[in-house]
Amino acid sequence: MPGSAVDRLAAELSELAGAPVELERPAKAEHGDLATSVALRVAPVRGRAPREVAEELAAAAVGLEHVERADVAGPGFLNLWLAGSWFVRTLSEVLDAGPAFGGGFADPVERVQVELVSANPTGPVVVSAARNGAYGDSVARLLEFAGHSVEREYYYNDAGRQMERFRASVEARRRGEEPPEDGYHGEYVRELARAGGDPVPPMLAQIERTLERFRIRFDTWELQSELEEREVPAALARLDTYERDGAIWARTSAYGDDKDWVVIRSTDGKPGYFAADAAYMLRKFGRGFDRAIYVLGADHHGYVGRLKAISRMLGIDPVRVEILVYQLVHLSVRGETTKMSKRHGDVVTLDEFIDEVGVDAARWYLVSRGHDQTIEIDVDLAAERSQKNPVYYVQYAHARIAGILRNAGDAQAGRAPPGELAPEERDVVKRIAEFPRVVRESAERRAPHSIPIYAIRVADDFHRFYHRHRVLGGGESESFRLGLCRAAQTVIARCLDLVGVEAPERM
RNA sequence: GCGCCCGUAGCUCAGGGGAUAGAGCGCUGCCCUGCGGAGGCAGAGGUCGCAAGUUCGAAUCUUGCCGGGCGCACCA
Known part of the structure; x- marks a missing residue:
């Protein structure tokens, strides 16, 4: 019989009750080992008194193999006491399964790509991106444990305007000048300036080292520039587009998004970011994944409608495109909440955070809060009282x-x-x-x-x-x-x- | 203005229709002849933002309001 010991018991009770039974662990010991409120839910539908239904179910439940006692309590809760045999059997299951215990439940098994972090290499990984990594990697680990086949991908743009600013900032330092106002001012820019050559590869290498230290390993690294050369033209042909004001637009508003997007800019005749998004999605599914998971910070949640619209436009079932949005992270250091901006160098990087609190505490803190919750981490507290x-x-x-x-x-x-x-x-x-x-x-x-x-x-x-x-x-x-x-x-x-x-x- | 997320203990957060709303930190006490005291036990601390609604039952679902965060580019 499949499922856990609790599931099996719930299934047997469902049979007896004629309705799905969920077993919960009661807060109080006097309410037994497991409890269910089926009778309360089912009684009104059947036009009967909840306690009456519960009594009948209790009488039947004591006939089950591992049930020692069944009581009705309160308005109609059914409280169960489990027999010693249940504990022996449950313990045996865990010991027999070993490390596999609780896993392997994927049905159907899927090929899943999880794209995570994907920060452009304009600076070190900061803590908000670290939450992306901690969250996305844990989701990936859960899916792997479930039995899915999972690949982790890092997608980055090496040719956009941000990257131009980044390179310009490094160049400025090399000339002994201050980076432009809208450039990057961190100390790491000076270090990259000393090294010579294109600063992007070393920056990327540093990001990879940091993330490995954070115990995240990527299977693939995807470059937007390569994507644009290879696959944007094919993607464009598959989009539903029209021309207006000298630009080519995608009719995303007809596919569930709240507006249309520019595909080819009128200013320079080049494809915009939207075109790359579409090409990238085609590429993901062209590689045979059943499901593509995007992990995005709340500052990018506007992408959700857009990505869903792209999938519809490309004829990809939107349920195969899954966008996970997590809220942002605030760190407080010495009582002050830090603002994280890569451009002004006033940042707490992931490396600094790890140095401060350790990898274990860093990952734990970033993943132990609901992803829908904006979180605040007191770095001093996490570091000082790490023992607790x-x-x-x-x-x-x-x-x-x-x-x-x-x-x-x-x-x-x-x-x-x-x-x-x-x-x-x-x-x-x-x-x-x-x-x-x-x-x-x-x-x-x-x-x-x-x-x-x-x-x-x-x-x-x-x-x-x-x-x-x-x-x-x-x-x-x-x-x-x-x-x-x-x-x-x-x-x-x-x-x-x-x-x-x-x-x-x-x- | 529109959209998404969030308001739960002093602080940081769990809780996805059920019994007297929980944990960690902080605060008050208590427990080491023994396998790891980074442990255990007890206590104080709450109008679950506010108001309606649905329900036998709402922190949980609906709506409105208040408060906070983040988005709404021919930027990436």
């Missing part, structure tokens, strides 16, 4: 377990407890049993922030269990508890990996 960061709390749980397993030597991790499980043991098993659902929802919703939040709960439950019960030297419970430790470690390690954070054996 949630990321270390979770890593500590992992390292602690690693320590126990090291000390365990040849002792075998088992699955069956000698008797009744203690409440803290039940809590750990119930928590890790939630993982498949958490990770699936996180992947489907493109919401990786729920992974670190869940990981904190696992660490919580484990620390509580550890504090209350001995593992090694725990007598006849030792084997079962070692199994519990290994299962918890497996889940924590996976959570950390999904957000690009290391799972240390020692701290």
Whole structure:
């Protein structure tokens, strides 16, 4: 039977209830191990009293294999107490699956391209782009874990006006002059000036180094200039266009966007950025991807309608073009919120941020908040109190377990407890049993922030269990508890990996 | 003006129709003869921006208003 232990139970109950049952973990222990409110939802439709429906379902539920007790509470909640057999079986599933536990749920399996960061190489990676990377890479990791085939791509423009300004700024420094007013003034411009040659390749190389340090590896790097030469003409032929005021326009307003866009400029007769966007999309799907994911900051959210319109115009199903928008990041340093602008050199770069707080904390902070949320990170706090960061709390749980397993030597991790499980043991098993659902929802919703939040709960439950019960030297419970430790470690390690954070054996 | 995102504890944030709204930090206390104290336990702290609506039930869904962020180029 497919699905997790919780899913299977929910499916069995759905059968009994004649309606889809969602099982939740109640906030209070007296409400059982799992609970559902189906009766409340179903009763009005059937013209019956909720409690009555719940009572019937309770009577049927106790006949199920792993259900020990079923109570009706409140207006019609059904509270379930699980039998010891459920815990044994659940723990066995985790241990048997090992690192694969909770993954492989993609259906159908797709070839997915995730395009992320894609900052033009006019300067070092700044923290808002880092959120793009942390978010996009975690989405990519979730999709990979789900079983999809994923490629990460970095797309950049090496020939636009921004790049001209950038090169001009470097040239100015080489002549010993100040860069133009609208140019780039950062210290890195001086360094590039000293090196000689086109500053773009070294800048790009630096970006790649920074992102690798941030644990993001790209499969492909796409240049807009090459795209324009090779593929813009073909794309133009496929667009729905018209001429006006000496320019060629795309009729995007007829394809869901709120305005039309210039494809060929009247000023110089050259294709504009829109033409490159269209050519780029054709290229993505020409390479055989089932789905193209764009990761964009809120400052580019105006692209959404435009990209969707392009897909319709090109005859590409818009659902295959997925645009993920994340909100911006503010850093506060010494109580002051920094404004990030590459042109004035008054920036906090990703490298500086990593130097300050470490890669693990940097990735954790950037991905543990909902992507729809504008976030503010207090750099001093993150750095100074790094010991108290949630990321270390979770890593500590992992390292602690690693320590126990090291000390365990040849002792075998088992699955069956000698008797009744203690409440803290039940809590750990119930928590890790939630993982498949958490990770699936996180992947489907493109919401990786729920992974670190869940990981904190696992660490919580484990620390509580550890504090209350001995593992090694725990007598006849030792084997079962070692199994519990290994299962918890497996889940924590996976959570950390999904957000690009290391799972240390020692701290 | 139009569009997108957001207003939840002092601060940073979870919570995607259900029970008495949660966590971390900060604040008050308590717990080390033992596997890692980077730990555990307890407490104080809330008109979930405001107002209507839908619902048996709303922080959650709808609408309006208020407040904040970001977009609305023949720029990239």
